[in-house]
Amino acid sequence: ETGVTQTPRHLVMGMTNKKSLxxxxxxxxxxxxxxxxxAKKPLELMFVYSLEERVENNSVPSRFSPECPNSSHLFLxxxxxxxxxxxxxxxxxxxxxxxxxxxxxxxxxxLVL
Amino acid sequence: LAKTTQPISMDSYEGQEVNxxxxxxxxxxxxxxxxxxxxxxxxxxxxxxxxxxxxxNEVASLFIPADRKSSTLSLPRVSLSDTAxxxxxxxxxxxxxxxxxxxxxxxxxxxxx
Numbered sequence: 001e002t003g004v005t006q007t008p009r010h011l012v013m014g015m016t017n018k019k020s021l022x023x024x025x026x027x028x029x030x031x032x033x034x035x036x037x038x039a040k041k042p043l044e045l046m047f048v049y050s051l052e053e054r055v056e057n058n059s060v061p062s063r064f065s066p067e068c069p070n071s072s073h074l075f076l077x078x079x080x081x082x083x084x085x086x087x088x089x090x091x092x093x094x095x096x097x098x099x100x101x102x103x104x105x106x107x108x109x110x111l112v113l
Numbered sequence: 114l115a116k117t118t119q120p121i122s123m124d125s126y127e128g129q130e131v132n133x134x135x136x137x138x139x140x141x142x143x144x145x146x147x148x149x150x151x152x153x154x155x156x157x158x159x160x161x162x163x164x165x166x167x168x169x170n171e172v173a174s175l176f177i178p179a180d181r182k183s184s185t186l187s188l189p190r191v192s193l194s195d196t197a198x199x200x201x202x203x204x205x206x207x208x209x210x211x212x213x214x215x216x217x218x219x220x221x222x223x224x225x226x
Contacts, residue, residue, distance in 0.1 A: 002158070043157070043216040090156045101147070102214075104156025 003027040004105035006091050012111045013081065021076040021108050023091030032074040033102065034066060035090040043090070049074065050096045081112045117201045122221040131188045133220050135201030138182050146177060146184045149200040149216070157200060157216065161186070188222075196224045 004025045013019050025032065031050035035043050048055040049068040063085075065077040074091055088109055092102040118136040125131045137146065145164055149157040150172075161168060163175040163184070174187040188195055200219040 002156070004156075042218050045214070088154065092156065101159050101162070102157075104158065107154065107156055109154065 002103045002105065004091060004093055004103050006089075006105035006108050008108060009106060010109045010111075012113065013078070014113055015081060015083070017081075018077070018079045020078065021089055021091075021110075023074040023076075023105055025072055025074075025091075025093040025103070025105075027093060027103060029093035029095050029103070030071045031094045031096045032068060032071070033092040033094075034074065034076050035092065035104075036087050037090060037107075038087040046076075078110075081110075083112050086110055086112045116215075117203055117217060119199075119201050119217070119220045121218065122223070124223050124225065125191055126225050127192055128190050131191050131195070131222060131224075133186045133188075133199055133201075133222065134183055135186070136183045137201070137203045140181050140203055141205065143205055144181075144203045145205075146175065146181075147202045147204055148173070148175065148186050149202065149219075151198045151200065151219070153197075191222075191224045193224050193226065195222065197222060 007022045011019060033048050034046040036046055037043050046057055046060045047066040063080050067075040067077060088107045090107045091105040094102045123133060145162055147162045148160050150160045151157040160172050161170055161175045163177050165177050165181060168175045176185045176187060186199060198219040198221050200216045202214060204214060
């Protein structure tokens, strides 16, 4: 247990569905991250939230929409996804200014049919 | 941020010591060297960080020569459960790296019986 939980752990959805991934951290951190990991590819940072700024990877399609209502919770809203979006989606958190020490959740394995 | 280069894969047998070397020729004065471990279908896990000379914890040792242009992660007496991908990252000690941490492809270590 890393102190970062993600739900659901597995998700199968059709291309017309709308779903949300949830992440919660119990570490008192104030920065949270979404990563995408496709098979045989490096981790791809999608979004970052911290107290002072939000950082987006400009290559992330608009069908992915993040939400961070407070420092402990992070959501990734999904709509009209494509099969190539099937991947492991990882959430992480850290203390602001200590990004090199991130704590990752177990991930959500997403399959888009 | 300094780029890193590490072998794509390594093989070892149980009980052996494994050394994974990472090159970071453009490391800056205030950069730290950080290593993560990732098991299949899980998020990466921080294992060790160092600035110079040698750092040791319950999981691994990290050797950094005086010029700091490379570093070596040493895993003593590996077991089958050490089979994982190992990532070497270089991050600044101060200032914002938000959104710029790059994991790369890492080194796939396979431990055989």
